[in-house]
Amino acid sequence: MKNKIKNEIQDIDEISEINEPGEYPRDYMEINFGPHHPSTHGVFRFIAKLDGEKIIKIEPIIGYLHRGIEKIGENRTYVQFKPLVDRLDYTGAMNNEFGYCLAVEKLMNIEAPLKAQAIRVICAELNRICAHEVFFGAMGLEAGAFTPFLFGFKDREMAIHLMEMLAGGRLTFNYFTIGGVRQDVPAGFFKEAKDYLKQFKKNLAEYHELFSGNEIFMKRTKGIGVISREDAIEWSMSGPTLRASGARFDIRKIEPYSGYDKYDWEVPAGNNGDVYDRYLVRMNEMAQSARIIEQALESLPDGDYQTKVPRIIKPPAGELYLRVEGTKGEVGFYIVSDGTDKPYRIKIRTPSFNHLNALNHVLRNSYIADFPLILGSFDTVMGSVDR
Amino acid sequence: MEIKEYNFIKIDNDKVISVLRNKLKTEKIDGDFNLNHGQIYLEISKNVVKDTIKLFKNDEDLKFNYIKCITGVDYKNYLEIIYSLYSFDNNYTVNIKAKIESVNPEIESVTGIFWSADWFEREIWEFFGINFKGHPNLKTLLLPDDVSYHPLLKNFEIKWEERKYERPEIFK
Numbered sequence: 230m231k232n233k234i235k236n237e238i239q240d241i242d243e244i245s246e247i248n249e250p251g252e253y254p255r256d257y258m259e260i261n262f263g264p265h266h267p268s269t270h271g272v273f274r275f276i277a278k279l280d281g282e283k284i285i286k287i288e289p290i291i292g293y294l295h296r297g298i299e300k301i302g303e304n305r306t307y308v309q310f311k312p313l314v315d316r317l318d319y320t321g322a323m324n325n326e327f328g329y330c331l332a333v334e335k336l337m338n339i340e341a342p343l344k345a346q347a348i349r350v351i352c353a354e355l356n357r358i359c360a361h362e363v364f365f366g367a368m369g370l371e372a373g374a375f376t377p378f379l380f381g382f383k384d385r386e387m388a389i390h391l392m393e394m395l396a397g398g399r400l401t402f403n404y405f406t407i408g409g410v411r412q413d414v415p416a417g418f419f420k421e422a423k424d425y426l427k428q429f430k431k432n433l434a435e436y437h438e439l440f441s442g443n444e445i446f447m448k449r450t451k452g453i454g455v456i457s458r459e460d461a462i463e464w465s466m467s468g469p470t471l472r473a474s475g476a477r478f479d480i481r482k483i484e485p486y487s488g489y490d491k492y493d494w495e496v497p498a499g500n501n502g503d504v505y506d507r508y509l510v511r512m513n514e515m516a517q518s519a520r521i522i523e524q525a526l527e528s529l530p531d532g533d534y535q536t537k538v539p540r541i542i543k544p545p546a547g548e549l550y551l552r553v554e555g556t557k558g559e560v561g562f563y564i565v566s567d568g569t570d571k572p573y574r575i576k577i578r579t580p581s582f583n584h585l586n587a588l589n590h591v592l593r594n595s596y597i598a599d600f601p602l603i604l605g606s607f608d609t610v611m612g613s614v615d616r
Numbered sequence: 617m618e619i620k621e622y623n624f625i626k627i628d629n630d631k632v633i634s635v636l637r638n639k640l641k642t643e644k645i646d647g648d649f650n651l652n653h654g655q656i657y658l659e660i661s662k663n664v665v666k667d668t669i670k671l672f673k674n675d676e677d678l679k680f681n682y683i684k685c686i687t688g689v690d691y692k693n694y695l696e697i698i699y700s701l702y703s704f705d706n707n708y709t710v711n712i713k714a715k716i717e718s719v720n721p722e723i724e725s726v727t728g729i730f731w732s733a734d735w736f737e738r739e740i741w742e743f744f745g746i747n748f749k750g751h752p753n754l755k756t757l758l759l760p761d762d763v764s765y766h767p768l769l770k771n772f773e774i775k776w777e778e779r780k781y782e783r784p785e786i787f788k
Contacts, residue, residue, distance in 0.1 A: 292758035300767050304774055335653055458617060462704060465683050465732035475617040483624055483707060500617045549653040550685060550700050563687050576687040586735040615758055
């Protein structure tokens with residue numbers, strides 16, 4: 230293990246040190262990609278050193294979407310900061326809000342009522358389906374198939390419509406409040422949600438028929454971008470990426486929050502750790518999300534959708550790190566409170582940041598043509614990397 | 617690759633603290649434990665941070681093999697760095713805290729122990745100005761290359777600047 234780490238760092242050093250063209254045994258080519266988005270949402274740039282078609286070193290360059298959200302957070306009140314959390318990973322906005330609201334609630338020692346908890350779970354899982362449908366569409370484009378994109382985006386619109394009924398927004402919601410949710414479930418939501426779930430099951434079967442079993446897609450994605458379980462943990466990977474590498478690990482199961490332990494569902498995992506497994510894990514997760522929503526709708530308790538919280542949110546002095554399972558992986562908030570209405574420090578830990586950190590390790594010795602597929606399989610959103 | 621199952625393990629914080637305390641005693645490292653919102657915080661001197669993390673990672677009983685988060689906080693007269701470690705096998709979490717002086721802040725890098733510490737440390741270096749000794753690749757990550765400030769320090773204020781825009785000659 231020790232040698233392995235040493236080699237990893239030495240390799241990076243050696244390659245970056247040798248720059249004289251005469252010193253290379255063969256001709257290496259250095260290419261620059263970007264800044265644009267080859268397969269991510271947002272602006273991403275990388276410099277790759279190639280030996281023929283093989284990547285020997287890749288250097289991701291990020292920061293084009295940096296908005297200084299952590300610094301802005303120190304200058305705003307807890308409530309004013311909440312809408313900004315949506316803008317981190319804008320395909321999974323509900324899950325970001327979930328983490329932030331839970332963290333502030335835990336700092337204040339309050340808990341949302343049972344009804345709010347169930348509504349939150351419904352929102353988070355609907356948003357997970359949305360995010361994975363975006364992934365499904367984008368993955369199709371990466372592999373050169375255009376149809377999945379149309380299917381994914383068309384069906385995603387139905388889930389967005391449901392969330393629009395609850396929150397009023399399509400992508401960035403600002404729906405969760407500290408101590409509950411902003412408004413009650415509207416009349417007619419249950420019927421529409423049940424119709425949606427019925428339709429969604431048909432859609433999912435269609436996706437599998439259309440794309441998952443496609444022989445060209447399988448040949449294209451099996452065996453590339455392989456990550457072992459030990460490496461995935463070492464590189465702080467989380468979410469579907471970690472699960473595809475042979476670890477049945479889900480924060481919703483390990484540290485259950487908001488009543489996730491009440492529902493009956495499974496954690497999908499893969500055992501090859503390649504691009505195809507990461508794709509399949511996400512597809513299976515959508516089915517599990519639908520299962521959770523179904524149970525949550527059936528057992529939605531009566532009662533308040535908000536607890537009474539003071540008009541000015543002032544958590545007592547203290548600090549904590551709280552994490553939830555976002556759509557891409559572990560979303561964590563480290564909040565330091567000094568007893569005033571503004572946070573003293575907010576650190577946001579996002580999964581995509583760590584996935585890009587490991588890019589050089591994952592892509593070494595793979596072909597440049599596989600790059601879009603491997604990067605696409607991490608489902609990176611640059612808004613959450615750059616913050 | 618076989619799929620490894622990770623299940624919910626109920627943990628007793630007092631027991632975890634006693635286990636950690638015994639491990640530190642054998643290595644002769646001093647540290648204060650305290651609980652904050654149900655999480656374990658360990659405060660140690662900055663000189664032993666690297667040794668402690670190495671011990672926690674390689675120990676057979678603890679196996680802290682995952683970094684949740686590394687972050688810094690500026691308390692005006694000193695800086696603080698917090699490493700949140702997690703053990704997949706035992707479901708243990710520990711937050712290791714170390715104080716760093718605010719003039720010429722410096723600490724040893726843990727990139728040799730955890731690969732994922734690379735970008736976390738680069739980010740802290742650029743936002744707080746903490747120098748990580750032994751980091752192989754310390755350069756700007758999120759900010760432009762030519763910035764001369766550290767934005768997350770408390771003496772850096774957000775302020776509006778007048779835009780210095782002049783119309784080009786041909787439009788005048």
